[in-house]
Amino acid sequence: MSKQINVALIGNPNTGKTSVFNALTGLNQKVGNYPGITVDKKEGVCKLSRNLKAHIIDLPGTYSINASSIDENVVVELLLNKNDKDYPDVAVIVSDVENLKRNLLLFTQIKDLKIPSILVINMADRMKRKGISLNIPLLEEKLHTKIAVVSTRKNEGISELKALIEDYRNISTEPCLDTSTIDNTYFESLKKTFPDQELYKLWLVICQDVNFGKVDRNAPDISEFKTKSESDIKRLQQKETIKRYQFINNVLKEGQTIDKSKATDLRSRFDRVLTHKVWGYVIFFAILLLIFQAIYDWASVPMDFIDASFASLADWVKEVLPAGVFTNLLAEGVVAGIGGVVIFIPQIAFLFLFISVLEESGYMSRVVFLMDRVMRRFGLSGKSVVPLISGTACAIPAVMATRNIESWKERLITILVTPFTTCSARLPVYLIIIALVIPEGSFLGFSYQALTLMLLYILGFGSAVFAAYILNKVLKTKSKSFFVIEMPSYKVPLLKNVGLTVLEKTKxxxxxxxxxxxxxxxxxxxxxxxxxxxxxxxxxxxxxxxxxxxxxxxxxxxxxxxxxxxxxxxxxxxxxxxxxxxxxxxxxxxxxxxxxxxxxxxxxxxxxxxxxxxxxxxxxxxxxxxxxxxxxxxxxxxxxxxxxxxxxxxxxxxxxxxxxxxxxxxxxxxxxxxxxxxxxxxxxxxxxxxxxxxxxxx
Amino acid sequence: MSCSIADLKKGERGIITDSSSDSIPLKLLEMGCLPGNEVTLLQLAPFADPMYLNVNGSHLAIRKETAALILIDKIDE
Structure with a gap:
């Protein structure tokens, strides 16, 4: 019988963590839910050798293990709970070669939990273009780890990574930062109170309970030990962050050289156009128009085909089966019902295709940047644009996508108005009624029917924004306005990632x-x-x-x-x-x-x-x-x-x-x-x- | 002269001197907004808000009101 080990994939958002996951597991993956919460749980299986298999969990992207949202909290809770059946035997931390410094912060934190940790340096294909060179043996030595240099785009480094995972027992668990150096007196007294516990783990539990309340995780009970106020704890967290960056800077000073003269700066050239005061908006609306044209025009061909196929299937069932109650139920109830679902597939696939391409390419962050000020007028955040756009596919993932909105009031308003946007469930109703009552013909190359559909979409967005404006005036909730978004580099979306997303969501x-x-x-x-x-x-x-x-x-x-x-x-x-x-x-x-x-x-x-x-x-x-x-x-x-x-x-x-x-x-x-x-x-x-x-x- | 990130003009740089205000979330510090790190203003959205920055090699955008809490020394070109 073959043995199976648990591998946790951890990393900052936008590091290509999901690409690594896809490269390791291929189609051997499934998406479920963490019990009790609506965070997607992605897991898959990868065969390492004849008698060793890896059960891989793709954890939600996070910048650090000091969680600030329920998605990020999933990561911390798993790493703190040794009794969890998914507790990793080995952690694979995925980093982006262009943001190594920031990505290493998370790496050092996980390393300090004494979980065997492998560092993946992803997007290695961009190194040359950015003038980056790395001294891998030196980095491995300084960080007490093994490193896999990977390019999922070129499919390089994956077998090396598998070999490292297989050999996980030989990875050092030596920490990067001595926790007690953050604040000697505080941590000494903590050590005295809980002599048998890992200091860093204790510290995380304390920070965690401040923000998320106690969770049953088989961790030591620290409720007796409260010598610090909330703001003191935050000050210590800040000190910890500074210490970690000092360590990282020292490591990278020797292990990484960046020759800026060799770097090509595509980012600023794209940004100049895509975030331009005028062109930025023009391009954004052109993309929206393209999406609607695709949903209406391109999807109608397979849809008509599906509609006709199911009509003839129903007739066929009636002809072939003996007449009776059961045949009627099958032809009139079941077949008609399933046909009503299957007919959605082309449009949903198109919508998810566009949304996934916009997110993968890094363009969505630019839209958020452009729209923030405008949206704030209506009590929304720039980040509300993403739920409002994905609401055109389905309000359910859209409501979940509001989690990264930092201000509670902005988030609540976004949740409340998202169902106004035209979701794909409205489409079949719209399509059939438009086809029945709106005359054929065209105006400036767009058919009346497509224009009607476009108007309905605009109406959806318009009423969402208007409702937000009213809610912003009515709701008395006070909350801190805060907003930070990473602007990732531009990438050509990976076909495999887009394909898997479309497949998964449609399914x-x-x-x-x-x-x-x-x-x-x-x-x-x-x-x-x-x-x-x-x-x-x-x-x-x-x-x-x-x-x-x-x-x-x-x-x-x-x-x-x-x-x-x-x-x-x-x-x-x-x-x-x-x-x-x-x-x-x-x-x-x-x-x-x-x-x-x-x-x-x-x-x-x-x-x-x-x-x-x-x-x-x-x-x-x-x-x-x-x-x-x-x-x-x-x-x-x-x-x-x-x-x-x-x-x-x-x-x-x-x-x-x-x-x-x-x-x-x-x-x-x-x-x-x-x-x-x-x-x-x-x-x-x-x-x-x-x-x-x-x-x-x- | 002491000023904040909100005072930067497009293309200007500065060194962070203080980011200890309680209103600055930990997440921002973890993304590199710490004393001693260099910050460049890359782009401004319409109405000069939000601000698109390069901090310590990370690219991120924050609102002007948050930017005003992070103090810097401007680097004169």
Missing amino acids: TFVFEAGKIILAISIILWVLASYGPGDFNNAETIVTAENPNLSEVELEDEIASFKLEHSYIGIVGKAIEPAIKPLGYDWKIGIGLVTSFAAREVFVGTLATIYSVGSANDNEDEDTIKSKMAAETYSNGAKVFTLASGISLLLFYAFAMQCMSTLAIVKRETKSWKWPIIQLIGMSAIAYIIALIAFQFLK
Whole structure:
């Protein structure tokens, strides 16, 4: 049997830690959650030799082990808890060759915890361009470690790294800094109180408890030992940082030479354009426009194909399987439901592709820099731009992406307004309704339909910003305004990283959304296929009322009578009076009700309802769109007109219809107050605006 | 003359003399904002805020109000 060791990948953000992780594990990786918190836990397996495997954890990026966010706290808690099943046998600290000095700060801290530590110097391919040369044997000696010089871009150094991990028992655990030199008297007394404990670990526990409260981690109980105030502790932390930098400066003075004359400065040339007062904004908006064009235009080809494929799949199921309840459930409930999920894939993939490229290239930080001042006017931070943009994919990761916003008030406002941005769950609703009610044709090369979609996106951002402005005035929370962002160097995104991100995010989204949609589709189908009273005598009643109809017409009549008197029909009829002023009939009403679980259910719901409600199964390939276009009121007027279409678009633009987002907001704000405010506030706005729009347009 | 990072003009440099204000978060110190380190102002966003700096070889951006807390000696070119 082969042995397995735990390896923790640790590093500053922007050091290419994830690339190293991808290079080591390839597709042998999975993303989960740390218990109780919503921090992504990435782990994978790498085969080192015939009988040794490495279980690798990619820990969240952090600048030091003095954590300031829950993501960073994950790192500290793991390193402090020897009983954790993931406690590393060896730590691999990934550093970026251009920022070695700053990266080594974290390295010395982890080294001082006496965990065998390997230093990876990544992005070695940039050394020449930056005029950097390193004396590796000297650095290894001074830092008491082994070093792997790696270039994930050129795929160099990975096998050397694997060999070092395999040989982890031979790595020295000698510390870099003698902790007691930070403050002799304080640490001497600490040592006396806890003679059997590691001094540096004790010190970390003290700092940690100040910021995060006590966590059960099997560490010594230090509650008895409180001789310092919070600001004294911070002063000591500052002293520690200075001491560490002194050590690092001494090491690098001998181990690293930088010949500035050989360095090419691409960064400042790019910065001059991308953060320019005018061009910076022009380029940013051009990129946004490109993203929308891609979502609408390029994604429509695979989407039409998926839509048609599922329509013919449903027909095929009905033809091949024997007629009966089960076949109906499969064709009308399950297939229609899954089709409603799969159709998202092209757009979600495109969105995550763009977002991942923008982040990987280093461009996103420039946008944050450019937008900070503007966003602050509305009570937001420059860092709110990232959640607002990724909110166009899904509000759930977007709300989690607010964690690096330092000011609580700015963060809270960002969380509250993010659901206004047009998430991909709104897209299928928008797309199908735009296709139904907005005429074809073009203006300056952009189709009316694409422009409508763009307007809806602008409306989403606009209402987010406007809501933020109001909240900033209303909320009384006082909190320190603070902001710091690293400006990473520009890089060509690695195809492998982008590909894996897109794959991973799309997969998660489809499965998470898929579960809900599938369940709701089946429930809906049952509710639409059965009913009380008149439902069961449909044939007799309809035949008696319409004695002169042909057989086909009669069948249609019976089918819609049945739907109207099914359980779901009864629910829909009950809410019809409330939504009639908005221009919706009871079938759309059912869609609205199910949408409160998740918006994307709307299209699937209508698909299920309309396939149950039509008797002509032998017609070829009925797409959802053609079914909706054919939908009429009893007097022959179309259900989906410009007025009711616009009203629906606006309702979906504003309404808070996503249980998962509400749940995540509750978790991130630690209170039900904010998600409830979101739900009620946004839905009320949606109702009023849709009402005004319909009454005005009809 | 004693001044702060907020007083720098684009392209100017200085040596940090004091960053001990309680309002400066530890994170900023860990990123290299410590006495003795050199700081260069690389870029300014519109309205001169935030400020894009090179501190001790690290590239980062901070708001003007924080920059005003970090004292420096200007280096005259």
